[in-house]
């Protein structure tokens with residue numbers, strides 16, 4: 001099974017550790033010797049109830065989630081949290097402040113505008129999103145601040161929470177559990193699973209209990225956090241397979257040493273790749289060095305034809321999904337939790353091979 005797998009740098013859905021894929025394969029056939037596969041079990045059966053409990057416990061252990069926070073598994077991806085958060089926790093009179101670091105935070109802003117007054121307090125647009133904007137506090141009464149911790153298209157990442165507020169809302173879709181996190185700094189932090197935590201179908205949402213309590217009642221039940229809290233994320237038929245995949249990814253993270261080990265791995269991988277970019281004649285990084293992400297590495301040769309040729313050479317070496325997002329162009333390597341150091345070493349070797357083969361500029 002392992003022999004024909006390639007090195008996959010996709011931004012999402014992303015590569016999974018092969019051990020995890022093997023566990024998922026077994027679970028599809030027969031979950032925990034029940035004689036029924038994960039896709040065929042009732043979401044009310046004991047084995048699935050236990051799976052959800054075990055998954056929540058692992059999230060709590062790995063991230064040291066305080067007791068006054070709820071852990072929810074919700075469908076609809078991070079894109080659903082863009083509107084679910086403001087629908088629940090915002091009063092129409094509240095002002096929501098946004099830090100814009102690229103298309104994802106812009107999308108979150110557009111959704112929030114349907115339900116609340118919003119203000120952009122910082123934006124990287126003037127720098128073409130190459131660097132994180134400086135954030136100047138405009139008032140002391142900020143109750144709600146939204147930001148994107150890792151910009152998955154441009155490759156910038158906040159090292160820490162950029163500003164304090166009563167309710168900090170963080171779209172951590174592409175870097176949740178890639179490094180230690182202090183949950184008590186957030187009101188809500190969310191991520192879709194298909195980047196660092198398994199497969200598409202659910203978002204992991206960690207939310208302060210008082211925000212659920214105070215939440216709006218005049219919206220559909222499916223959109224109220226309390227509905228999912230009261231039903232332990234099994235209000236309707238949930239994507240059970242995605243919770244299973246999350247469970248097995250969390251076990252894998254724990255086996256490797258938890259979030260400090262993830263941070264160490266991700267630092268090593270990104271340093272290796274950035275060093276190779278910085279010492280290269282051909283490649284340059286897109287993001288400014290002090291704004292660079294440890295999980296989304298954006299770079300380019302500066303020439304479309306040369307980028308294309310590198311993508312082709314990489315593919316011949318078994319390295320795939322290195323093209324930048326369709327809106328930004330260039331090259332991108334996503335170095336999520338499951339990406340191995342060997343994959344990055346192979347990428348660096350391919351970059352070296354490219355430099356040896358082609359004199360610059362490309363003729």
Ligand SMILES: *Cc1c(COP(=O)(O)O)cnc(C)c1O
Nearest residue numbers: 077078079104152171173174192
């Ligand atoms: C991928 C991504 C999203 C969207 O996630 P979906 O699961 O497709 O809704 C949102 N924000 C960021 C930062 C992302 O990387």
